[in-house]
Amino acid sequence: MPWYDDSMHLTAGHLNISQSIIRRYRIVAIPACNEAVHIATCLKALAAQQAIRPHAVVIWINNSTDGTLQCVEALAPRLPFTVHVRTVDYAASEASAGRARRDAMACAASLAPEDALLFTTDADGAVAPDWMRRTLAAFARYKVGAVFGRALLFPHEASSIPAHLQVDDDAEQAYAAALERISAQLAPDWHDPWPRHAEHSGASIAVTRTAWAAVGGIPDVASSEDRAFYQALRQGGFPARHAPDVFVYVSARVVGRARGGMAETIARRLIAQDPFIDDALETVAERMRRIRRHVIGMTVHPPIRRADLPRHHARALRVLARLQRMRDAASMSSAEQAGPDDTMPFVPRDHAAIHAPGTP
Template sequence: MIGVIVPAHNEEALLAPCLAALIYAARHEALAGERVRIVVVLDTCDDFSGAIARAYGVETLTLKVRNVGIARAAGADLLLAADARWLAFTDGDSRVSAGWLAAQLALQADAVCGSIAVDDWTAHPLSVREYFYKTYVDADGHRHIHGANLGVSAEAYRRAGGFPPLPCSEDVALVERLVASGARVAWSAAPRVITSARAAARARGGFGDTLAAWAVQ
């Protein structure tokens, strides 16, 4: 079984397209019918995120910690207890491609760090978009780490000790743990994810804050 974890804090505006894309990716022919379980970890939500997740027929786990590291770890623990062999992580404001899961598994690595693309820059000045395209490497061999596009085998995740309870940069910390444990990490642009460049960031210190900082450079 393949497990997919989506941490969510008040994602009602973007969660539906996120889940629709995940469900489509879970049906990819290259997965040969292997079961995919999608879990939305609802962290301190007071909007309709839970109702949207249930309407799409995916599992939910409710927390009140306001901590994305804890949320990702809780979702992973739930799926590992159900014997997931592979864990894939994205975010509630992101849309994976149809071949996202298939591409992760095809790399035959212990972990996969994928790149991201942005399809709407209207919340930011032109200079932010230009700086992104100038500095971001969307190609194999990149060294970007995104919680919105991350996969890891169950064995490697356990060996590395999982996500630390960090409110941001939990994805970076996990990959550092994976590397330290000797895991084979694929830095690939093959698993495709489109993510939001919204100005109102959900996690302090995350991608949204990075974009905001570029705007005042």
């Protein structure tokens, strides 16, 4: 018996997805370097997608010395989509995770029609069962050029990470969420309303082929190509949705393939915690300054010391509380000015959150 339910293929499930979105060609690009242990799990997760699966998958096997190719070849005939395998050996001066993802996506684009949707994920991950369906729902609802999902650690592997590192990560995530909520209230983005996240992980990116081509594909950088791609989309005028209900499980391994990637970060922090938090996180003052000046993308700013994070988070919460008081005051003023028969309930500026996917 197969690990996927073929009766669910090409239906929208309970989500409201237009047929025009469902009919678009879907292809997934997966860079893989020495992933013989994980690649089968990755491909089986794509095959087991609820309702909507990819039409094709590109496996970009680069600089591998293990049995990744043999694993893919053995599994491919049993998969419910076309598998395109490409093998390449980069010179040492050219080999990088960024280069591999850039070329994998370019290969996928060359095999797809102009109105296709291009996806990419990691070979050591497993997309959630509704990953593709919810991604398409985000495209249909928000009319965006790209959808970014979240990368979560496999639960059975996350338990191997010391508790104090998990507490530190939770604190960073909470601060990032507070910054995003401040942005959502001061500068509402109807393509990307609250609730949303602030991740730009290569483990979960989907983009229209049009937007991908217009910005020149994945930027040619050795690492953090996922963040660079998001900035390229923003600068190119293509809105993106940070969908909180789209996610992928990834490995918590400490020996990774990408320099500067998650595995390297975990390994480094197991020895000694980083003194600074993620350099993508700025102070509340800097975030509000960017909003006032309509600055797109990140600016150069001093890193935040981990020891100072509670103070910055507390300030973010104070700003959010002040914004709430201002909204409450505006609501009362509107009610006082309205007549007895035309009083309308106050609708918050981030009211789209009430009806966002995955929100009760």
